[in-house]
Amino acid sequence: MSAANVPTPPPSPAFLDVFRQRAASSGGVLTFADFMSLALYHPQLGYYRRDRPRVGRSASTDFYTATSSGPLFGELIVAACVKLLGPQADPRRHTFVEIGAEPGCGILSDVAHPFAATHTLRVGEPLDLQQFTNSTHSATPSGPSPLIVFSNELFDAQPFRRFVTRSGQWRELGVTVNSDNQLHETELPTPFSPFTFHSSNLPPASAYPDGYHLDLPLASVSLAAELAAQPWSGLFIACDYGKSWRELTEATPQGTARAYHQHQQSNDLLARPGEQDLTCHVCWDWLADALAHHGFAAPTVESQESFLIHHAGDFIAQLTAAEAPRLSPRKLSLMQLLHPANMGQKFQVLHALRP
Numbered sequence: 427m428s429a430a431n432v433p434t435p436p437p438s439p440a441f442l443d444v445f446r447q448r449a450a451s452s453g454g455v456l457t458f459a460d461f462m463s464l465a466l467y468h469p470q471l472g473y474y475r476r477d478r479p480r481v482g483r484s485a486s487t488d489f490y491t492a493t494s495s496g497p498l499f500g501e502l503i504v505a506a507c508v509k510l511l512g513p514q515a516d517p518r519r520h521t522f523v524e525i526g527a528e529p530g531c532g533i534l535s536d537v538a539h540p541f542a543a544t545h546t547l548r549v550g551e552p553l554d555l556q557q558f559t560n561s562t563h564s565a566t567p568s569g570p571s572p573l574i575v576f577s578n579e580l581f582d583a584q585p586f587r588r589f590v591t592r593s594g595q596w597r598e599l600g601v602t603v604n605s606d607n608q609l610h611e612t613e614l615p616t617p618f619s620p621f622t623f624h625s626s627n628l629p630p631a632s633a634y635p636d637g638y639h640l641d642l643p644l645a646s647v648s649l650a651a652e653l654a655a656q657p658w659s660g661l662f663i664a665c666d667y668g669k670s671w672r673e674l675t676e677a678t679p680q681g682t683a684r685a686y687h688q689h690q691q692s693n694d695l696l697a698r699p700g701e702q703d704l705t706c707h708v709c710w711d712w713l714a715d716a717l718a719h720h721g722f723a724a725p726t727v728e729s730q731e732s733f734l735i736h737h738a739g740d741f742i743a744q745l746t747a748a749e750a751p752r753l754s755p756r757k758l759s760l761m762q763l764l765h766p767a768n769m770g771q772k773f774q775v776l777h778a779l780r781p
Contacts, residue, residue, distance in 0.1 A: 434697045436607045441471050441699050445603060454602055455612060458695075459585040459645065461601040465699035466583065467549070473700050474549045474583070480703065481528050489686045489703060491579050492665065492730070492769060493533055495759040500537035502763070503663070506737035507574050508540065510661055510777060517541055520572050520660060521558045525653070526580035533578060542571065553649075555656045572660035575653060581666050581713065582705045584645035588683065591631040591638045601696060609696040629675050639681030640674065641706040650713045654720035654780075662717060664776045665730065668708035682707035713776055722778035731770030733777070734763065 437445070444464060449456045456464075466473045473480070479487050483494055492499045508517050517540040524532055524546045532546045545558055559570035588599040590613065597613040604610045628640075654662070669678070685692040687702035695704060714725035728736065735742065742760065749757045762768045 434608070434694060437609060437699050438471070441465075442603060442607060444468060444471060445601075445609075445699075449602070455600045455614065456602075457598060457600050457614070458588040458611075461609075461696075461699070462585040462704050466585070466704060468700070469550070471700045473703060476700070479528075481531060485688065487689070489689060492763055492773065493527075493531055493578060495762055496755075497535075497537050498756055498759045499763060500533040500535070500539075502734050502738045502741060503533060503576065504537065504539045504541075505741035506734065507576075507661060507663070509737045509740075510663075510779070511574075515572075520574050521545065522574045522576065523547065523555060523558050525553070525575065525577045526583075527578070533576065541574065553652060553656075555653065555658050559658050570658075573658045574661045574663065575658070576663045576665075578665045579667075581643070581646040581649065581664060581708045582668070583703065584643060584649055586641050586643040586645065586683070586706045588681065589640045589642065591634040591636055593636065594632045596628065596631045596640075609699065611696065635679075638679050639683075640678075641681040641683045643668075643706055643708050643712070646708050647712045647716050650716040651720065654717050654722060659780050662722060662725075662776070662778050662780070664713065665773055666708050666776070667773050668710045668713075668727075671709055671711045674707070674709060678707075710774065710776060714778075717776075717778045720780075722780045725776060725778035727774050727776050729771050730773040730775055731764050731766060733775040 436442075441464070445456070445461070446454070448460065448464060464472065467475060469475055481487055481489065481491055481494060507520075507522075511517055511520065520541050522534060522539065522541045522544040524534070524544070526549055527533065527546050529548065532544070534544050543558075547553060555573060555575065558573055589596045590599060591597075592613065598616075600612050600614045602610050602612050631638075650664075669682070674682070680693075683693075683695055683704070683706045685695050685697065685702045685704055687698065692702075710727045714727065717725040742764075745756060745760060764770045
């Protein structure tokens with residue numbers, strides 16, 4: 427039997443029990459976002475709560491990120507932070523806070539930096555940024571410590587809602603369990619009403635052919651707003667992959683939802699819940715709006731290539747000069763991070779300052 431014909435193994439009995447308990451009050455059906463919340467973040471069964479390696483290039487992991495290139499990415503981010511803060515800011519007063527890093531994989535682990543302190547908030551920990559503004563290393567009599575709040579591929583892994591056009595209406599997609607204990611995609615019975623989210627209106631379904639999918643990363647915007655609403659000043663940087671609202675509504679007829687397991691991308695979003703990653707492209711317009719709403723000046727989105735060249739260019743020039751005689755591992759890592767065919771265009775960076 428070919429791999430394409432191998433049936434998807436049923437979810438674990440433990441996951442099915444949790445799913446049925448959660449869905450009992452809604453007729454045995456969960457929205458896709460609620461299913462994803464269980465599959466990724468359930469305290470015992472969730473993919474991101476399990477004690478296992480997820481990120482890296484080994485066969486036992488599921489995907490790699492910019493941090494998989496070694497310390498170079500962290501060095502580039504340090505250089506970019508210093509430049510973005512500007513000549514009037516003292517990086518030695520700033521506390522660097524990374525959100526969502528894998529255990530032992532903080533971007534500044536073993537990387538020299540000028541910051542007052544570094545901290546990491548793991549998945550599941552309270553997102554309390556104010557605790558770091560009172561750092562004894564960086565707070566001054568004139569006020570609390572400014573922060574650099576950084577994340578790498580955090581927002582794409584937040585639960586998202588899925589919609590499809592059907593007979594001129596938007597229908598929300600949900601998940602249920604069939605008689606064979608298999609998870610099954612279903613359309614929720616009530617048509618989805620148009621809504622306004624920030625400045626983006628859900629376009630009329632009548633403008634689309636039947637079957638146009640729209641994956642709405644609403645939880646990612648709530649997360650950005652939660653971080654931005656807290657009383658801190660400084661620099662926000664989020665590295666991720668996403669699209670504009672226009673691209674999502676005009677150029678992705680199958681949606682952007684994907685699953686990753688053992689370095690294989692899949693459209694089988696319901697397979698092996700708790701054992702594979704689920705993701706969709708963020709909406710950069712929405713995240714930028716969330717920052718601007720809370721006082722961040724001119725939120726800017728750049729490709730990873732553009733961001734690193736513009737804001738860490740001096741560091742890159744020094745590295746390439748020092749490594750000029752040979753094709754070193756560091757130069758290869760730099761090529762992977764910058765080249766448009768690798769990570770340079772696939773990933774983008776949102777950054778903004780708040781005084």
